[in-house]
Amino acid sequence: MSQVERGVDLDSSVGYLLKQTASVLQVAIDAVLRPLGMNVTQYSSLELLAQRPGLSNSELARGTFVTRQSMNVVLQGLERDGLVSRPVVAPVGRVLPTQLTPLGRERLATASAAVRKVEDRMRSDLDTNESAQLRSMLNRCIDGLQR
Amino acid sequence: MSQVERGVDLDSSVGYLLKQTASVLQVAIDAVLRPLGMNVTQYSSLELLAQRPGLSNSELARGTFVTRQSMNVVLQGLERDGLVSRPVVAPVGRVLPTQLTPLGRERLATASAAVRKVEDRMRSDLDTNESAQLRSMLNRCIDGLQR
DNA sequence: CCCATGTCAGGTCCACTGACATCA
């Protein structure tokens, strides 16, 4: 049989496990978003826009962990599909504040429900307290790395 | 200033935090491996081979979360650079067991030390007990997702 | 026969880097 199943002794490495978990999660979310014609970055952008209307291209890029160049392409696609809208000219500076359209809000609702199910499945073996601990520890990992 | 810094209220989502942590970690490890002329997938392959000599292409692919086609390309590169070696003919079946060369072992030692530093920095705000908890919870997240 | 493996090919997707103009 295969020597690599689960539990190479690399699972003593937090980094390896982190990568694995993120990878499995990405695949799972991808799978539920694909039938909706959406990928993770597009979904993340819509979710961010719902919570913080008027975010600019660069701000969305930072919020979804991609470059502003990549986000530019994403936004062009979302705009083409009528899910978001941006003013033709910048009201101030070069920043173009982006808004969800009614259609975008509708699609997001569907996608959001699907993604929430995945996340619930991921947390199904964790109680509320552990979820909070997990978030706390991940935040501290991020802080540590950015030092 | 930017409205997106740290702490959009999405950090109540484990999934979002997980993606962010993995993203920051990837960037950090990339940064230390780049000067060594290595990327994360190559490093992961060498690390796996050090712990489990003789892994095949397909097994390495599963262990690093890429397809066997992608791993095939990676191995060709590592072989060309003299970091790994594979027999010309399969000793049994079609499986070609891969081995680290002395050079590969040497490069891995350097890379491994660099990566370990990053991982230590990531865990700097966690005590031993918390690290174990984090691993445990990540493992349960993976199990939950694969159900 | 069925399945896993190693490998090659073609096409696609996605994110990145580089570069440039614009504006506070």
Add this chain to the structure above:
DNA sequence: CTGATGTCAGTGGACCTGACATGG
């Protein structure tokens, strides 16, 4: 001038599908 932004262009990595030969 500096720094942030929006955007265009090119590049690279990893994916997928398909294919085929080989071996348990």
